[in-house]
Amino acid sequence: MSAAAHDYSHFVQYRADGSAALDLILYDVDCAACFIDIENSLKSVPGLTNARVNVTYNRLHVDFEPSKITADAIIDRLAANHYHAKPFRINDAEEAERARSQYLIRCLAVATFAALNIMLLSISIWTGGVEGLSPETRDFFHWLSALIALPAAAYAGQPFYKNAVDGLRHGRWNMDVPISLGIILALGMSVYETAHHGEHAYFDSAVMLLTFLLLGRVLEQAMRKRTRAAAGNIAALKGKVAYRQMADGALVQVPVEALEVGDVVIIRAGDRVPADGRVEKGSSSLDESVITGETRPRFICAGDHIYAGSLSLDGTIEFRISGAGQSTLLDDISQLVEKAGAARSHYQRLADRAARFYAPVVHATAMVTALIWLGLGAGLHMALVTAISVLIITCPCALALAVPAVQVVAAGRLFHAGLFLNSPEALERLADIDFIVFDKTGTLTRPEPTVINAADLSTDMVEAAGFLACNSRHPLSAAIAQALPPTRLSYAVNEVSGAGVEAHVNGEIWRLGSADFCLIDDEQRVIDRTLSVIYLRRGTRTAALILSQALRSDAPSVIAALRAFDLPMMILSGDHEKAVQYCADQLGIENWHSALKPADKIAAIQELTHRGHKVLMVGDGLNDAPALASAHASLSPISAVDLAQAHADCVFVGERLAPLYQAVCMARYARRLMQQNLALAIIYNLVAVPLAVMGYVTPLMAALAMSASSLLVTLNALRLHRIGLSLRPMARAPRTSHAAHPAPMDV
């Protein structure tokens, strides 16, 4: 079966002229100069027309002629030079972020060009006023400014105008409405003033405002693009292959993405099920802990439904992929998710709440100003000019930057800590939470089982178990081999299907497997049926290895650190009582429930919500997806099933749980800075508006005030770089600590 052909055609993009392109992700490439070596090694390959590495994203793009070389051969060629590459397809979401990013940078370039040139003219006007600039020259400069500002604002302001129109159409009053109104009114009034030989024009202020705001949006978008690309890389590296059976019975190795409804797929012991479907032939024990949280395996045979993500433990099965709507479990879960998600979409972001309060106040102030000046006997022209200058000076430059600036810095720091934000408001929702609900399997514990009683075994028994496990293909053997220290023995090993592994060593028989296979006496068997046990025999001595999902290495210290925040915690698990109790006891969480169905989890979260709690749900299984969608905020490990990840606000990578603590810390600090920034913006307005109302605001003042306030909130946001996110080490080291991988990943 290992000789099955690869089929990478899913990833190759064929062009009309007969050439083709392929994108690959490089992994395990860690030397700085490797990419040049990679490009050079591909240069001489016939049929390859272009190979270029993107060092920032660890990707390789190749153009080739499919008639001369296959995608398979290119990957083999790289592998021969010890470079590992995995084909992938840049997904639509990432492409969209990239296009959006380019568009915003273009707008920023145009706005910056216009702002700098207009400023040059404006400075001449301002200083020229002292030395006696003739009115003709001033008018000429104003007209030139208009010539630059009008097309630039028409082009570069589009992101704001579009958002404002969209918002108004849906009856929402967002921050882009006052921005667009301010820019358009400032330009309109300036043109009017210029045409009437007025002394003041506001072209510089309007375009500078646009530049500052675009700069904020470009930075925000760059962060999003980077997160999306990193997530895309991780997803592609996680992407698995499956053995598809063709009509003629041949097996072809295809990427899981290329599987279609109706395909027949073969699953061997140790494989994960790539898609949902119904078993046609064979039987196996299935570890469905990713789906239900239950760690005891389920026996399946022909006719049973199986779900993507479950792990086949012993037998080989053949199954047919079924479409959506054909399995009851998935239907139930999708319905629950839909209901749960609707409640959360009402969340309103801090910036939008500020805008809703802010815009009417500003517009009313401008109106009242015009009326007062009219009432005081000033001309219509004077009243309008003053009202518009109120709008310009209050134009929410600082206010519009107050929240995004903090968000960009926070998302950047979390990115380096191994945490990706799925939605822009995730950070704000994370800051609100006052209750944490955990799933157990795969969240508090590691997704794969390990030996939990290794410390109780004698050294030579551990050695024997490690050796036998290393030489077995059974998935539980891999768990045993990883949990025990490496051994360097080499003897012949037999794998006895359905029973275990056996070796003859110096006249002794060593066996690892079921109780019967290892000839275990009745009184030595572990009676507790909730534990998965593997037995070991070394000559005359025997031992029982107890397998369980061990806690993530830093889970106890993370729980302790979160407790210091006064956050009550609860475990909601689909697993059986004993397993949950064991885990809860280790962590000291008193509040736990076991054997829950997805609907029970939602009910528990809704009850907490009714009691006034804002719940953070942390979970990874298919059974957690509805709970993730219904909670106020949610977090998933990267090992979670797709549906769970899609409904989580953020996803963290790595074996450690620390990103949870970092996310909560960062969110709370970020919210404090956002509030400070909003307060700064309001103080600025309290000072500037009275001056504008009294008619003292000149274009120079408007420009200075706007830059200063924007700079102030941005600098305040940068303070986020200075807070510490590391956990204080616990006095007592966690029991199960070994091989903790550092979480940060740099892309």
Place this chain on the structure above:
Amino acid sequence: MMAVLVFMIPLALALGFIGLMAFVWSLRNGQYDDEQGAARRILSDDDLKQADMGHDAHH
């Protein structure tokens, strides 16, 4: 004074505009897609090596 301004300012603007267009071109051309790669590529002297090898072959 006016005459020289009428001539010089549009000229300065036109030069600036060329710079802007050059930037937009480089953006569309994907020159900013791989900042780290660009930073490292400049340190590679592969092109020199090839020239040297050609040089050696002559002698």
